[in-house]
Amino acid sequence: MKIRKTMIPAINEALEKITTIFERLKKEYPIEMEMMFKDHDQLFAEHGWYIYDGTTLEEVLIILKLFNEKNNNEAEEKIIALFEANFDKIESDLTKLNNESSHIIEEAIHCHKIRLYYASTILLISLSDGLTNGKLFTSSYIQKIKKKNTSHFLLDIFNESNPVNKQYIPNKSSNSELMRHGIMHGNSINYGSKINSLKALSLYYFISIRKYALKK
Numbered sequence: 001m002k003i004r005k006t007m008i009p010a011i012n013e014a015l016e017k018i019t020t021i022f023e024r025l026k027k028e029y030p031i032e033m034e035m036m037f038k039d040h041d042q043l044f045a046e047h048g049w050y051i052y053d054g055t056t057l058e059e060v061l062i063i064l065k066l067f068n069e070k071n072n073n074e075a076e077e078k079i080i081a082l083f084e085a086n087f088d089k090i091e092s093d094l095t096k097l098n099n100e101s102s103h104i105i106e107e108a109i110h111c112h113k114i115r116l117y118y119a120s121t122i123l124l125i126s127l128s129d130g131l132t133n134g135k136l137f138t139s140s141y142i143q144k145i146k147k148k149n150t151s152h153f154l155l156d157i158f159n160e161s162n163p164v165n166k167q168y169i170p171n172k173s174s175n176s177e178l179m180r181h182g183i184m185h186g187n188s189i190n191y192g193s194k195i196n197s198l199k200a201l202s203l204y205y206f207i208s209i210r211k212y213a214l215k216k
Helices: 005-028 030-036 040-046 057-068 072-085 087-097 099-113 117-130 139-148 153-157 180-184 194-209 211-215
Strands: none
Touching (some): 072 194, 099 117, 099 194, 117 180, 117 194, 139 153, 153 194
16 A cells, blocks of 8 residues: 555654653553563453453553552552443443353343342353353363463463462352352352452453454
8 A cells, every 4th residue: 555645744743642652651651561561461360350452551551550559449440440431332342252142241231230240240250161161260271272372361361360260169268259160169159249240241351352262
């Protein structure tokens, strides 16, 4: 495609603006900018979250900085606000990506909206598991992926600090964290919260957007 000469000044101006913004972000978020190209997915997953793909670069950097500074509650408030502001778009994307499960997705979203968080959380967790025919949270499945591709996105999010795929141990594990094993086996009894419902939604969305990679 040829670029007209009359377009060059506008292109240069746009590039200058991008460069200026990039340089500002590097100064304001030096540590977080490095993480953007390495392990930002891992850090979000350590707190049980999976970043929404519609999040801007600066929003990601702000949240990463809050987590790095141990301002976890404020970071989570910003993540919650992002998901709630994009709820309709997320629901639309999910039903398009997983059309065969659209009726379950609609029910899960409806349950969340009317604050039936136990119901929405378990539905969204099971939908996530269904993307791999029920193998998503098994160690054998993760090991199989690891042998094939050591940079697979699932290895980033299912890290040692993420409780979602850890085994639930009665009288030891938390009853309020998002732990798939405890929830699906009926051992965890206090997981029905707005945060856990949104965390489950963020997991399902994150994997759905990348589900093409599950077949590789």
